[in-house]
Every structure is written in C-alpha cells, then in structure tokens.
Amino acid sequence: MLSMSIEVKFFASLREKTGIAETTLEHAQTAADAWYQATGGMPKPEKVLVAINLEYADFDAKITAGDEVAFFPPVTGG
Amino acid sequence: MSSQIIDCHFEPYQLLNEHQQTLQAGSFGACACFVGSMRDFNDNASVSGMQLEHYPQMTAHYLDKLEQQARQQWPLLDCLIVHRVGAIAPNDPIVLIGCWSAHRRAALEACAWLIEELKQRAPFWKKETRPDGERWVESNTDGH
Structure with missing residues (x-):
C-alpha cells in the first residue's frame, strides 16, 4: 500500500533552534x-x-496523509 | 495582477513604470505606490546588512491571495507586488506595491491595506547583521 507521509518544515529562527x-x-x-514528533x-x-498546506492553522488542527506542515516565528517582511 | 519574488537588486520605479505601460492608456486616473527599503539602523543599533528568508510556496500563494482580496474590496484596475529575498544592503529596496484605479481613493486605500497585510501575514523573515553579530528580527512595527 502506498504510504502518504507528512512533510514538516521549519523556517528562520525555528530552523536554527x-x-x-x-x-x-x-x-x-x-x-x-x-x-x-519532528x-x-x-x-x-x-x-x-x-x-x-500553505494556509495558517492552529496547533490543534487535524493533519491528514500527504499534508505539508510548516512551523515558523512571527513574520517580518516588507 | 502580478506578484514577484526577486533575489537580486531591483529598481522599483522602473518596474512600476514598466508595469504601467502594460495597462490600457486612459483607463486609470490614479496610481498609488509604496516602496519599502532597508534602513542602516534598527532599535538604536547600526545594521550593515540583512538576509531575507521566505517560505517560497507560501509567499507566492499568499501574495496572490492578498491581491485577490484587495481587488474584492476596491475597484482596482491592476496591482503589482514585488518583494526582495536573499542578501540585502542598506538603502536597497525590499518591497514595492503599486495599485491602479480609476479614482484615487481605491488606489490609496488598497496600497495601504496591502502593505500592512503583507507585513503582518506574508511569510518572510529578516536576519540583521549588527556590530555584535547576527540577529533575527522578532516582530514588525505595528502600522508605523
């Protein structure tokens, strides 16, 4: 059976921490x-x-197979 | 409608002018723009450089979404968002927002809304180089 894994990404200071x-x-x-887990x-x-999946979510939001989850600090662009 | 992420120096007023040339002559009566550039100081410290990181898939998605939301709120003929990433030097432009509309209010209000939304929500992060080392900027100024 094909396994649909979950991709987890970290950015900026969280990637370093x-x-x-x-x-x-x-x-x-x-x-x-x-x-x-990560x-x-x-x-x-x-x-x-x-x-x-590129949309802001809460920590208690459900995740399903194939999702991309990203964690990052407050944004500072512009 | 266009959003671009650029990883090298850009000339904001040239891009603004080039984009305006693509619009139908006589169709707009107002163009409002915002250009944000890098200061050589922050929080009473000198800053000699900056690295701007982003979440590429989400920034592309998010900037397109911001433009769509602006166009739902104001009668815009077009808008343009350009944001820099990578190594940045003081005085380099970081962000350009251009809004075109038939009358001034829509262009002015949409431009102000877009830069505030971008600063609060679009996934970019600045890391400053200061005399005592590098430091992630922890938050943006609220509406300054």
Missing part, C-alpha cells in the same frame, strides 16, 4: 503532534505560527 529544515513523518494527528519533544516556543 530545532536544527531541522525539513523532515517527514509517517503519521501525525495534529500540528502539535507533528511538532512533538522535534523529539522539544518544548514549543511561545510565539510559533503554523501553516498546513
């Missing part, structure tokens, strides 16, 4: 679960934003 740019998970229930249980910093 976790030491991870991208990783894949076999399963994750929520964004919080993806954070926990970081090996690292406590979540106070200000972390989550995007699922």
Whole structure:
C-alpha cells in the first residue's frame, strides 16, 4: 500500500533552534503532534505560527496523509 | 495582477513604470505606490546588512491571495507586488506595491491595506547583521 507521509518544515529562527529544515513523518494527528514528533519533544516556543498546506492553522488542527506542515516565528517582511 | 519574488537588486520605479505601460492608456486616473527599503539602523543599533528568508510556496500563494482580496474590496484596475529575498544592503529596496484605479481613493486605500497585510501575514523573515553579530528580527512595527 502506498504510504502518504507528512512533510514538516521549519523556517528562520525555528530552523536554527530545532536544527531541522525539513523532515517527514509517517503519521501525525495534529500540528502539535507533528511538532512533538519532528522535534523529539522539544518544548514549543511561545510565539510559533503554523501553516498546513500553505494556509495558517492552529496547533490543534487535524493533519491528514500527504499534508505539508510548516512551523515558523512571527513574520517580518516588507 | 502580478506578484514577484526577486533575489537580486531591483529598481522599483522602473518596474512600476514598466508595469504601467502594460495597462490600457486612459483607463486609470490614479496610481498609488509604496516602496519599502532597508534602513542602516534598527532599535538604536547600526545594521550593515540583512538576509531575507521566505517560505517560497507560501509567499507566492499568499501574495496572490492578498491581491485577490484587495481587488474584492476596491475597484482596482491592476496591482503589482514585488518583494526582495536573499542578501540585502542598506538603502536597497525590499518591497514595492503599486495599485491602479480609476479614482484615487481605491488606489490609496488598497496600497495601504496591502502593505500592512503583507507585513503582518506574508511569510518572510529578516536576519540583521549588527556590530555584535547576527540577529533575527522578532516582530514588525505595528502600522508605523
């Protein structure tokens, strides 16, 4: 059976803090679960934003197979 | 309607003019633009350079979405968003927003809305080079 993994990405200061740019998970229930699994249980910093499939989401948002989950700090463009 | 991410120096007023040339002559009565550029200071410290990182798929998606939302709120003939990424030097332009409409209010209001939304939501991050080392900028100024 084809496995649809979950892609997890970290950006900017969170990429440096976790030491991870991208990783894949076999399963994750929520964004919080993806954070926990990808970081090996690292406590979540106070200000972390989550995007699922390029849209902002909450930490308790459900994840399904094939999703892309991204974690990043407050944005500072412009 | 157009959004672009650029990884090298750009001339904002040249891009604005080039884009305006693509619009039908006589169709617009107003063009409002915003150009954001890099300061050589921040929070009372000198800043000699900057790295601008982004989340490529999400920035492309998000800038297109912002333009669509602006066009739903104001009767715009066209708009243009250009944002720089990569290594940036003081005085380099970082962002260009251009809005064209038949009358001034739509162009002015949409331009102001777009830059505030971009600064609050679009996934870009700045890392400054200061005399004491590099530092991620933690938040944008709110409406300054």
